[in-house]
Amino acid sequence: MMFLVRMDVRIPHDLPATDVDAIKLREKNYSQDLQRSGKWQAIYRVVGEYANYSLFDVESNDELHTLLSGLPLFPYMEIHVTPLAQHPSSIR
Amino acid sequence: MMFLVRMDVRIPHDLPATDVDAIKLREKNYSQDLQRSGKWQAIYRVVGEYANYSLFDVESNDELHTLLSGLPLFPYMEIHVTPLAQHPSSIR
Amino acid sequence: MMFLVRMDVRIPHDLPATDVDAIKLREKNYSQDLQRSGKWQAIYRVVGEYANYSLFDVESNDELHTLLSGLPLFPYMEIHVTPLAQHPSSIR
Amino acid sequence: MMFLVRMDVRIPHDLPATDVDAIKLREKNYSQDLQRSGKWQAIYRVVGEYANYSLFDVESNDELHTLLSGLPLFPYMEIHVTPLAQHPSSIR
Amino acid sequence: MMFLVRMDVRIPHDLPATDVDAIKLREKNYSQDLQRSGKWQAIYRVVGEYANYSLFDVESNDELHTLLSGLPLFPYMEIHVTPLAQHPSSIR
């Protein structure tokens, strides 16, 4: 089941730089593990913004929320989820 | 070069139904040809709306505009394009 | 899997009244069948507006889109879908 | 009398973690007491967001405001209330 | 139980003038009957707009929706309802 997810990162400027670096490293690992599992099908940078559009393929709304709320950057992100369905013109 | 495109279809209710059917059929063929060519990489229905999110992989902004403005439904759609870049966490 | 759905009805004022009445009757039957099946768990009128908030319990995004796009009033509605998950404080 | 309530939680990042944990614990107890009483009929997590949609069944606007403004997280939430009425198609 | 209601009137310009006049006359009578009953406590014109802000004092959400949806101009209005509660600083 596919979902389009937009994530905008807003890290407070007074967070210590070492903390930020640690969180970002964990975020990258977390993301890449999910990408390898096939759950996080794609991630694209929005040009010019500290934001991404991602495609998730999950079993349920609950699974998606568990994945997203587990993101190390979750407390510093604004996230918007759009549920997707099969398009009648899609060849896939 | 990747772009996320959202298309919202707004067909005037007083357009003759046979015209609408003809346009939709041409739209489907046009879309599937581009999907087969690899230009239109994916198309998803937005759940509950007469709208789609699509991914395009094109050579340039000009090529993308040519493809989109050639859509049979173009006169009846509101389209918004977001340019995408490689994300540093992407494994692809 | 739960979804919150808001539907705003916008019927063009020049649609013949008999057509409108026929569509509304089919809409009511369609809605009540789905309510009885348990798919459409609740429907509430938004006070002062020709709109409703509804709760759906479905198997997938695709099932929800099929149900919504089959609504007799679908061509005359603006619909927005919010995917819901289990809340950690919920006692249910 | 039914109301749909959306609550978005925005806890300042410089609040001490122990304070936050204490508030969240009180929030959960407060919410579950009201759920058991039947006043707070349902609470759902908005997928991907630190937010919920809830249904309240109360006697009056005043009662609802008293319940909401008593939430331990009230100072850190943005709340929007939509009054609901019986829908003519509802089977309940 | 108090509600603030904003009504914006949008009459299609191709509605026959005699129909519009008849609707407006019925609207005025309907409104004044409710004002005399105490349900519609106050109605003010928004300066420069074909709109009003009104205060209603009703028993329930359902009663308010019944009153509003019975307005002769209801099909041609955009209405927004805000539920109100007792303010701790109010002397009334």
Add this chain to the structure above:
Amino acid sequence: MMFLVRMDVRIPHDLPATDVDAIKLREKNYSQDLQRSGKWQAIYRVVGEYANYSLFDVESNDELHTLLSGLPLFPYMEIHVTPLAQHPSSIR
């Protein structure tokens, strides 16, 4: 001359609690004095929000601004003013 005023209170969370309490007490006294004078005709709490809708009856725009900018909470409020006029259907 009537005005509808919406006030949203946004007190910074790092203001000392004793300062906040002192300001709120002065705010209440200030408001109640104006209510007794008939200038501040009504004040209602917006359900679920730290906000109010109020009706003012003043001689001029200048008088209204003097009253509002003198509010002890003025530095911590977002205020929006809507000028009102006599409505042709009003029975008052």
Add this chain to the structure above:
Amino acid sequence: MMFLVRMDVRIPHDLPATDVDAIKLREKNYSQDLQRSGKWQAIYRVVGEYANYSLFDVESNDELHTLLSGLPLFPYMEIHVTPLAQHPSSIR
């Protein structure tokens, strides 16, 4: 008493051109009479838009609404009124 008024003109494209011309001529005369009286202190075109910003100096909200609702183009305008007060830095 000063007010800033923005007026956006939206004339339906299927109104007969002779009707439109007649309305515009009456609008111009109406506006210039009020300008000569000192009530309509200034009118400026918004560059690139069929819109104006105007300053009115009137006795009351009611007088302003009477002037604005009497505009021949009133049925085809979207109007927004902002009440103004003396600014402490103004030298006038």
Add this chain to the structure above:
Amino acid sequence: MMFLVRMDVRIPHDLPATDVDAIKLREKNYSQDLQRSGKWQAIYRVVGEYANYSLFDVESNDELHTLLSGLPLFPYMEIHVTPLAQHPSSIR
């Protein structure tokens, strides 16, 4: 003096196609004459939309409004103008 101008074209779908073609031809000639004169310095298509961003170099606000309101498509466009100034980092 530079201005950024965004123009969104919204031609009513029931305008006769021959009229539309004639207007578009006049629009193109009008635009190209101004481009050759140096007043209309650049025009770009917004990808995926029937819209453009343009740069104008004119003597005054009045001159810009005269140019824009003379566009054959002016009655069918939504236009927004942003005044620009020399940027301290610009090398030109």
Add this chain to the structure above:
Amino acid sequence: MMFLVRMDVRIPHDLPATDVDAIKLREKNYSQDLQRSGKWQAIYRVVGEYANYSLFDVESNDELHTLLSGLPLFPYMEIHVTPLAQHPSSIR
């Protein structure tokens, strides 16, 4: 050449009060000098808000930006500029 300018002042609440007072005094002097020169033709308080609408009469966009960016409160203001032109109905 006329411009309408809206300025919203947002002074951070943790700025020292003596600094704020000094900035406001300089702002007032700066504004009144420009008013006397005829560049800043009018300044009005928006009722209920820490904001003003002003009219400027300047030679160019560059001159206006120089004047506005020189405001002592410039770092703490949100400013929006609307270019104005001669209105065909204006008697001035």
Add this chain to the structure above:
Amino acid sequence: MMFLVRMDVRIPHDLPATDVDAIKLREKNYSQDLQRSGKWQAIYRVVGEYANYSLFDVESNDELHTLLSGLPLFPYMEIHVTPLAQHPSSIR
């Protein structure tokens, strides 16, 4: 390939002034290097705002994101990118 980019600068007021000056100097050099290379074709100040509109001519979305995310002020800017295409009326 052309892009219109709007950048709004929002520097936190508690950043040390010497840090801010150093960042701004690096920003200016960075910008001017790119302007000389032809990648950053133009930069204009938005009148009255700490913001600019810029035109970039780059090979790809990825190149544009690399340039923008390398801006010394990037952490303190809100950036919005609009992809542009050849306009059929353009004489260039």
